Amino acid sequence: MPPATPRPSARRPDRPLPAPSPGDDAPVVLDAPRPRGPLDPAGLLGPSGGPSEPAPGPSRERGARLAGPTPQSVRGEHVHAVQGPPPPRMPRRHSVRAQILSALREALLEGELEPGRVYSAPVLAERFGVSPTPVREAMQRLAAEGAVETVPNRGFRVAERSSSDLAELIEIRALLEVPPLLALARSLPAERWRPLRPLAQATVTHAARGERGAYAEADLAFHRALLELTGNRHLVRVAEDVRRRCVRPPRSPSAVLATAREHVLLLDALTAGDLVAAERLLRDHGVH
DSSP, X not given: OOOOOOOOOOOOOOOOOOOOOOOTTSOOOOOSOOOSSOOOTTSOBOTTSSBOOOOOOHHHHTOOOOOOOOHHHHHTOOOSOOOSOXXXXXXXXXXXXXXXXXXXXXXXXXXXXXXXXXXXXHHHHHHHTSOHHHHHHHHHHHHHTTSEEEETTTEEEEOOOOHHHHHHHHHHHHHHHHHHHXXXXXXXXXXXXXXXXXXXXXXXXHHHTTOHHHHHHHHHHHHHHHHHTTTOHHHHHHHHHHHHHOOOOOOOHHHHHHHHHHHHHXXXXXXXXXXXXXXXXXXXXXXX
16 A cells, blocks of 8 residues: 555644733732822822822732744754743732732821721722732621721711711720739739730830831731630730721821830730739720
8 A cells, every 4th residue: 555645744833822810819019109188089190289190000019911922933943041030930919919908907097098088999999009809808897897998889888987986986996905814813823914015015026116107007917926825716806996097197106106005004014914004004095
């Protein structure tokens, strides 16, 4: 028989495959300076009140895309060296949301997000240089904590806390925290309180530097660690939820520093078993 004629290959000519399109999981660099005045809900004013600069394009903010396969790799040829550095690791989506959530918390503490005003997720996303999705997710978390309220088809309104609202929340905090901590002061040996010393000092450090966002998180971490000594996980969770709802108007740096120093004094009293001083500090600390 005559040799079989090779069938023509249906393979297309070699050419590079297209690079993947960016998505919400692409790297995000939150390097755009945040405004230090009240944020403009419409996104029209810059930090100084004048026209704002256009937000950086998503292609620049999201980092380099992963390059598509080379023609050599498509053909199966051996590649002796890879040109350029290896591509960056793609961060998980929740890490972007966590960065946005932290930035929004700080904006609330600084008064940049004004109580009673409505903010659009797409406008905030432009200022951060990200897609609206992680901003909405962060705002929904703040809504669950009572810091903002959802406004259908508009965005999120920053919650307004009246003096009576704040007084009621502080009363709940005292009911949750004072009795169990006084009971611990009667029974725990001094060495059980010592590991909390760095947490108390961290609040003083952040307050002295004027780092309001970091101070707020350090304050939560200290009080969480105190209540964790009770072994009651539900108490810890409920008390932290109440503390997050106590969003107050911005205070002076000296007032924040004075409150931070009370953490150290409280820890001294608990370590010494001084119930009178501990109770006074716990109740007074809640109203500052």
